[in-house]
Amino acid sequence: MTIHSTLSDQTAPATPDFVVVTGMSGAGRSTAAHALEDLGWYVVDNLPASMLPQLAQLAAAPTSTISRLVAVVDARSRGFFDAFRGALTTLHGEGMRPKVIFIDANDESLVRRFESVRRPHPLQGEGRLLDGIHAERAKLTDLRADSDLVLDTSGLNVHQLSTKIRDIIGGEATTRLRIALVSFGFKYGVPLDADLVFDMRFLPNPYWIPALRNHTGRDEEVSNFVLSQPGATEFVERFAGLMEPMLAGYLSEGRRYITVAIGCTGGKHRSVAIAERLAQRLRTPEVATILFHRDLGRE
Template sequence: MREQEHPQPAEPARDPLRDTVPVEIPAIDDAAPPVPPAERPEMIIVTGMSGAGRSRAADALEDLDWYVVDNLPPQLLPALAGMMTTVGAGVHRLAAVVDVRSREFFAHFMEYLRQVRGAGTEVRLIFLDASDAALVRRFESSRRPHPLQGTASVLEGIEHERTLLAGLKGMADIVIDTSRYSVHELARRVRELVARESDLALRVHVMSFGFKYGLPLDADHVVDVRFIPNPFWVSELRHLTGRDAAVADYVFAQDGAAPFVDGYADLLAPALPHYVDELKPHVTIAVGCTGGKHRSVASAERIGSRLRQAGFEVVVQHRDLGRE
């Protein structure tokens, strides 16, 4: 007798858009956490009066890892914005210096700016200004003519430029009067306005070296640890380096070695954050012994570790290790 066949349950209706992949995939996608949207590309446009500090502002932005383009014709702004990206190693923070030297292109600046913003790029317009007296003094001290001076006086060139830029100044997101600023004060002001917290973090570079190979040219601080007995003269340690625990233990077991190295790191720690205040975000500490293999290496590692514990971002490098 033939067995009775049991009817199979009907398959659910399939959505042709959703079901072009195996059935399990949409469920996995639904369960996956949403991916946060990428940040919008950022553009800063620096403009304003000639002599008000556009070049110094551009330098400050470049120091903050912005990609800077100087004297850009405004008609190229949309194309340049279109090249930016929010992923990978591409340009995602771009600063463009635009000024009256662009001549006929400048008249259409606001149209190009609208195109950039309409494409989804976050744009901030920084306008740099200064008093007539300050601008005249700067042009006289540099002995350079005003870009719009021609055969007229510097002051007439300044007045002509003010007329051209009057409407643009009113539309700026940020106006900075640099009349009483030094170049360093202007850089600090730009950093205050645009820098993220990560941009302002101090980066400490601790480097070991051997005095017999010469002092590092880029050292801000030099520490001499040649007063510590040299592990080179201990046969069991000679072939090792300051990275090896046996060498480090020997070095810091010597009288005064550990207090000196720890005390040096502790002495520097309160002063290091103020380097950023003085527009110096990188500090190099060079630690030297005779050959750069034992004492300096162990000491650099210990200083780096102690400064990390104090909250600093530290990179340790051994310049002459392996050179002997």
């Protein structure tokens, strides 16, 4: 077990903020933990799940100076799920509900990362690298589904992942919910971490207009064109209306992070323009909106 500490000089609250980071091997758990450490969180790496309540008790002790705590856990160990569920039950009984972040990536990205460091997958055994990845993904399916936040690191380098972590976890203390709006191109695949997916291909494609082809949805001329099309503004307003009861429900269930994926063909024009407008429309003092244009620049 490795401990990285960044301690605050201020007295910690009775129940510190608590985040558990887990996920697929090679997806970037350590990078995510380091990014949180840089933000001032106290990070405990490679912690057995059964020790989560003891760690929380230490952090909440009157003499503790820890106000924000991160535990990185490896979910591949035998008996992990029973230990993890038992630990969460204990923590809930003590008035603490850690936010669980699941770090994921597609098979292609994981294979590339393992091959770049010339290491076998921990569950590979005598089989292929992909066999180990598939075995781990099958073991973690339920944990991924139950996590508060799934982060897809496919195609991200360590710096981009660190920035994504800072954008989502950092921010104003008054923020109760964070909505990550991810524009993407369907031809590059749907984001793995999307809670909701919307298709903007019902709108005319600016790609076929020569004057707009080389611009993006962040440029005023493309944004104006997309939003002036029949159905575009109506979609934004109806989406905002749809989200109101959903956001209230997410908050009542303790969800603090939602990822909404907005797609078009290449992820350059329509999805970008709509995601930008939705970010403006949904932002409130209690709801932070964060933009990620996943495929911008790939064409």
